[in-house]
Amino acid sequence: MPSTPSPEATAQIGVTGLAVMGSNLARNFARHGHTVALHNRTYAKTEALVGEHGHEGDFVPAESAEEFVAALQKPRRIVVMVKAGAPTDAVIDEFAALLEPGDVIIDGGNAHFADTRRREKALRDKGIHFVGAGISGGEEGALHGPSIMPGGSEESYNSLGPLLESIAAKAKDGTPCCTHIGPDGAGHFVKMVHNGIEYADMQLIAEAYDLLRNVAGYEPARIAETFRTWNTGRLDSYLIEITAEVLSHTDATTGRPFVDVVADEAEQKGTGRWTVQTALDLGVPVSGIAEAVFARSLSGHGDLRRAARELPGPGRESLSPQAAEEFAARVEEALYASKVVSYAQGWNMIAAASAEYGWDIDLGGVAAIWRGGCIIRAAFLDRIRAAFAADPQLPTLLADKGFADEVGRAQDSWRTVVTTAVGRGVPTPGFSAALAYYDALRAERLPAALTQGQRDFFGAHTYRRTDREGSFHTLWGGDRSEEKTG
Numbered sequence: 001m002p003s004t005p006s007p008e009a010t011a012q013i014g015v016t017g018l019a020v021m022g023s024n025l026a027r028n029f030a031r032h033g034h035t036v037a038l039h040n041r042t043y044a045k046t047e048a049l050v051g052e053h054g055h056e057g058d059f060v061p062a063e064s065a066e067e068f069v070a071a072l073q074k075p076r077r078i079v080v081m082v083k084a085g086a087p088t089d090a091v092i093d094e095f096a097a098l099l100e101p102g103d104v105i106i107d108g109g110n111a112h113f114a115d116t117r118r119r120e121k122a123l124r125d126k127g128i129h130f131v132g133a134g135i136s137g138g139e140e141g142a143l144h145g146p147s148i149m150p151g152g153s154e155e156s157y158n159s160l161g162p163l164l165e166s167i168a169a170k171a172k173d174g175t176p177c178c179t180h181i182g183p184d185g186a187g188h189f190v191k192m193v194h195n196g197i198e199y200a201d202m203q204l205i206a207e208a209y210d211l212l213r214n215v216a217g218y219e220p221a222r223i224a225e226t227f228r229t230w231n232t233g234r235l236d237s238y239l240i241e242i243t244a245e246v247l248s249h250t251d252a253t254t255g256r257p258f259v260d261v262v263a264d265e266a267e268q269k270g271t272g273r274w275t276v277q278t279a280l281d282l283g284v285p286v287s288g289i290a291e292a293v294f295a296r297s298l299s300g301h302g303d304l305r306r307a308a309r310e311l312p313g314p315g316r317e318s319l320s321p322q323a324a325e326e327f328a329a330r331v332e333e334a335l336y337a338s339k340v341v342s343y344a345q346g347w348n349m350i351a352a353a354s355a356e357y358g359w360d361i362d363l364g365g366v367a368a369i370w371r372g373g374c375i376i377r378a379a380f381l382d383r384i385r386a387a388f389a390a391d392p393q394l395p396t397l398l399a400d401k402g403f404a405d406e407v408g409r410a411q412d413s414w415r416t417v418v419t420t421a422v423g424r425g426v427p428t429p430g431f432s433a434a435l436a437y438y439d440a441l442r443a444e445r446l447p448a449a450l451t452q453g454q455r456d457f458f459g460a461h462t463y464r465r466t467d468r469e470g471s472f473h474t475l476w477g478g479d480r481s482e483e484k485t486g
């Protein structure tokens with residue numbers, strides 16, 4: 001039964017799920033002058049939030065879902081910030097039963113976009129707007145300004161947009177890092193690709209660190225300085241900045257570099273894996289992101305690593321200080337070029353999904369809202385925004401003249417870094433895959449022609465020719481004459 005709004009319905013927005021993300025988002029709304037209704041399954045968390053931060057703005061704590069809904073102005077806007085998956089479904093079902101047509105439920109968790117499409121459709125049938133909103137920036141971003149990627153109907157964005165834009169991060173030009181991405185699952189799709197790119201960026205940075213350590217022979221503190229310098233140039237980004245912080249940190253217990261006492265097994269919650277699974281379904285090559293997911297997975301396979309530890313590898317002579325410095329400069333170029341490739345792959349994926357699902361996503365707009373607040377925020381994103389503003393149909397970022405020139409200038413160093421890594425037995429799956437992608441895209445001819453011949457040989461799968469229209473099959477088991485099949 002729809003609840004009857006009480007005369008005390010004062011809250012412009014409600015947040016349910018008051019763990020790290022939800023409580024910080026609620027505080028962010030309140031700090032921006034919005035009255036915020038608060039709800040959490042376990043009421044003690046609601047009380048704790050009001051006890052500690054009640055002075056930051058107007059909060060309306062609610063013990064029950066009914067009280068929470070009654071505290072909201074119409075159309076009611078409820079942000080759900082609970083664990084992704086079944087808990088999100090349970091909370092949506094609980095609130096949908098209390099809402100009325102025109103009300104809006106916003107899922108700010110890391111939901112799979114297919115779940116968001118399903119939920120949006122089910123609620124649309126009841127007249128309730130469902131907004132799957134990707135939110136990036138972690139705990140700090142939620143409090144001080146995240147990047148927000150809302151999907152859903154235009155109508156829901158009209159009601160919600162100003163509120164979300166008020167709490168979002170602001171890019172250097174003052175633009176809020178929040179825009180309507182597109183219908184149903186578009187917002188969560190774009191957030192998923194953001195995380196896939198985040199994985200690729202982190203893997204490339206990790207490879208650069210490994211090369212500086214094991215080829216250039218730098219200690220972590222020196223590598224931190226190198227990253228700090230890079231952060232003043234074209235690689236200027238949050239991830240490079242925090243890399244320098246992590247590398248310069250000393251473990252208090254042992255006095256050793258922090259990075260040397262952390263177990264070298266990278267974990268993952270799943271959004272990178274979803275990106276790769278979805279890319280396979282869409283037929284978009286995202287080799288940089290895939291290698292990053294596999295690299296995390298491999299690092300966690302202690303059993304395989306222990307079994308292979310004694311396998312032989314090449315010797316590693318140390319470089320002279322000058323050669324090390326020259327090599328470090330080349331690593332910067334390889335890192336930059338590989339980064340451009342993984343962003344190009346991510347954008348191809350967004351474009352493909354936009355076409356597949358009819359989302360009409362503004363590709364430059366995505367870059368614009370990732371300039372601030374999110375984990376992959378970087379100066380570089382303004383260049384991507386500009387590239388799509390100049391040509392909204394750009395087939396790949398590598399075709400943008402500015403990026404093409406830079407990557408072209410970096411290619412010698414990129415090749416040197418990859419061959420040096422191979423020669424010295426330092427694994428660089430991200431750098432290598434990015435370079436292979438670059439070379440495959442620019443190749444005049446690919447060996448895929450041979451693959452087609454093999455497929456036709458063993459399975460009569462047919463092939464197309466370069467000189468004639470249609471499909472063909474060669475009678476491999478007979479006189480090897482060719483027949484036109486279509």
Ligand SMILES: NC(=O)C1=CN([C@@H]2O[C@H](COP(=O)(O)OP(=O)(O)OC[C@H]3O[C@@H](n4cnc5c(N)ncnc54)[C@H](OP(=O)(O)O)[C@@H]3O)[C@@H](O)[C@H]2O)C=CC1
Nearest residue numbers: 017018019020021022041042081082083084087109110138
């Ligand atoms: N942490 C991060 O940096 C980021 C997280 N996200 C996403 O944001 C969402 C929230 O993340 P986070 O703040 O870390 O919290 P968690 O993912 O740890 O979820 C905890 C919250 O979910 C509630 N909850 C769990 N199960 C249920 C249920 N069955 N019914 C009702 N409530 C339930 C908990 O309530 P109770 O207190 O009663 O247990 C608590 O409020 C997640 O989807 C996450 O993926 C997105 C970006 C960054």
Ligand SMILES: O=C(CO)[C@H](O)[C@H](O)COP(=O)(O)O
Nearest residue numbers: 136137138268269270271375
């Ligand atoms: O969404 C995020 C930032 O944008 C999270 O930080 C991200 O989910 C972390 O992922 P993982 O635990 O898989 O490294």
